[in-house]
Amino acid sequence: MLDLSVSTKLKSLVPDFKAGVICYHHIVISEMPPMIADRLPLFYESIQLSLESQPFGEIPGVKEWRSVFKKVGTDPSRYRPSQEALLRKIKKDGQPHMIHSAVDLNNFFSVQFSIPLGIYDLDHVRTPVRITVGTAKDEYDGLNGRVMNMEDKIVSADSVGVFGSPIVDSRRTCVTEQTENALQIVYLRPSMPDEEVRKLISKIAEMFTQVHGGENEWTIIS
Template identity: 70%
Template sequence: MLDLSISYQLKDAVTDFKVGAIYYQSIVIGDLPPLIGDRLPLFYENIQLSLQAHPISEIDGVKEWRNTFKKVGTDPSRYRPSQEALLRKIKKDGAPHYVHSAVDLINFFSVQHGIPMGIYDTAHLNVPIQITIGTDKDSYEGLNGRTMHMSGKIISVDSMGAFGSPIVDSRRSCVTEQTTDALQIIYLRPSMDSEEAKLMISKIAEMFTQVHGGNHEWKLIQ
């Protein structure tokens, strides 16, 4: 399931584009353990307080991803990177929506590192997977309940079509409590050093499997 590549079209638009890919097997999704779940509200409360003094648009990861969106033809004020949307939700409400352990942990990682992330049920995907720039033919039903038209936006596609994006992911590929195998895509900051990126990916993979059991394999794709 790590048969994943970046299209030449996307690399031409963003020459230093890179992602981390983690494949999880035999995981068990449910509630976060208290050691993590009980601490998240305080973590988000501190984030909310910090956002009163520092505009979201000035956070390094947000600023860089807004510029990345512009390079591929996406208006970041109309279609925000998902970590920016999370931060805006936290600033307004004090926390993101809690779903289940997998999504809650991915949201935590995304806020912590200031970058978009997605997690997908591999039972509903077909390899190979490519990250590219969408065309007029690319659309899907988003987790936000809207039909997402993905022309001029960064997307992940398999043989059945587009299923993910650093904006919002599709219902087709969403992870549920019945998911046992999953693919996580980490949309790294293009400017991030490769060794720093590898360290981040490995730590995220290790923490995720500590919570969910199972095993993982990962790689940096650039």
């Protein structure tokens, strides 16, 4: 299994922090299979309708992750947890922008379970990997087209530097249709019981592999 850990700094700020780590091997990324793609518009439509009467701050997963951000020094009104950003996109436009099966499925998981997820090309990640809190020198070219300064934000860093976060990920490790091996980091709600965590990670890993083929291995880190 991948050498991935949580830093003592992050543990001190968020003692109950935990994440699911899933590695996928020999996968094939393309368009979302019709059986799933045909159902997504209805799923997102129901989410959009629910958001008409529910403020974002009252959604349990959003509320909890805003709290986590505040603990590490991130202003959640300026830098939103990625699942909140997706929900705001759905409320405005009806659904997220479709890219390819890996990102589209990742977005589905994030909305369904109200948690941030990151997915990365494993062949572009240089171990060991550590989830920590960024410093003033940590920055990367984000998938949002901006240079992201990651000071006082939860980040994933390898031996090259920071490459991911529960806000937006980097271009350096992004997953494409040429990706054959991937790393998925599931930023769990700290309040989730261990048994619920294991069931959730197993479910995500199984569904991702059903869509993309290949094999998976997973663990929980805290």
